[in-house]
Amino acid sequence: MINHHLSRRRRVCLYFILAVLAGSVSFAGASERPRARDIGVVVGTLPTGPLNAITDVAGVRVGHTTLIEGGDIRSGVTAIIPAPGNLYTHPVPAWFHVGNGYGKVIGETQVREFGEIETPILLTCTICVWSAANALKEWVYLQPGMGEHTINPVVGETNDGGLSNMWADPVQRDEVFDALDNASAGPVEEGSVGAGTGTKAFYWKGGIGTSSRVLPAALGGYTVGVLVQTNFGGNLAINGAPVGRELGKYYYQEELAAEKAIEDPDDGSIMVVVATNAPLNAVNLQRLAKRAILGIGRTGSFITNGSGDYVIAFSTHPGVRRPRTSREPILTPELVNSSMTPLFMAAVEATQESIYNALFKATTIESSRGRSEAIPIDRVVEILAKYNALNWDETISPGNVKQ
Secondary structure (H helix, E strand, O other): OOOOOOOHHHHHHHHHHHHHHHOOOOOOOOOOOOOHHHHOOOOOOOOOOOOOOHHHOOOOEEEEEEEEEOOOEEEEEEEEEOOOOOOOOOOEEEEEEEEEEOOOOEOHHHHHHHOEEOOOEEEEEHHHHHHHHHHHHHHHHOOOOOOOOOOOOEEEEEOOOOOOOHHHOOOOHHHHHHHHHOOEOOOOOOEOOHHHOOOEEOOEEOOEEEEEEEOOHHHOOOEEEEEEEEEOOOOOOEOOEOHHHHHOOOOOHHHHHHOOOOOOOOOOEEEEEEEEOOOOOHHHHHHHHHHHHHHHHHOOOOOOOOOEEEEEEEEOOHHHOOOOOOOOOOOOOOOOHHHOHHHHHHHHHHHHHHHHHHHHHOOOEEEOOEEEOOOOHHHHHHHHHHOOOOOHHHHOOHHHOOO
16 A cells, blocks of 8 residues: 655655566666666765755855767766866865776875865776866866966776777867756766766666765765775675676676686776865865765775775865965864765765766667667665665664564
């Protein structure tokens, strides 16, 4: 029996799950594929922002350029603009955290030295980072107020070579400018788009995903938003359910069956961008970035030898955004360390849900180099129902707990 006192969102979600289990729903394009919460996957306990996206953090904008060309180009670039105005003359506090450093990230050392980001952030394919950085440099020099300065472009990457000929260096000036110029503060397109066009995750099609959390007023009322570029592996777990094992796709599957080493599974990477409007200095942004790794681990990753796992965290709070030059001391409001735990929790939850959204929204991509299937939503729903991993906020609410 359906409880008619449930919220409209929950009733729609319940009807959706029942339809999937009955086999009357199928998914084609990304616009038709659900996000995690659409099928009852509720991650954590904190509420999301209105968009459940990194753009719930005021001032953050996101843009994509997606490249699907010929038989072997399945790539793109995603731009994250942290705040309005000139980021060079007024940088934002930031930090890089490295879970495993097998990657070609550009700009990391200066961010860690100064604790600031002075350009937008780009995500793209591994071989494209240098051309993307050069284009980002050009774009920044065209912004009002720029002179003859050296800048520190920030570009992250994952390897989409299984589906795309990244050695053709497909992301150039036009693609970068398009992503930056069209970046917006609204809903963020997810799945096989932008930097996620050719990526894979957990043996399925990966992509771009995003999520957010809003702290209650008693805990500061701040927002934490996350965006991920997923291209990594492990044994997929969704809210504790062993989805990868149930789907028959998990690490060392053949070795466990044959009791001998066959070949190392493909390693992968993940880029995580964490934004918050909480007034944080670089040290506490470092601490916040570290917690995102826990969100990655919750999805079943153990960060492999050949994985590049990077987190970039920044604060958009206007009070901690200092001018590049000043002859006088600048006083900035900063949260004390004891206020950080709710933000840590928000970062973990939003990272975990962003990864699920990337998987669920991703569509099957095929090229002359290979094919990566979208994860089968109907089977995932069946597995989650089997392990009672759906709609925990309804089934484990105070009114439903048996004494």
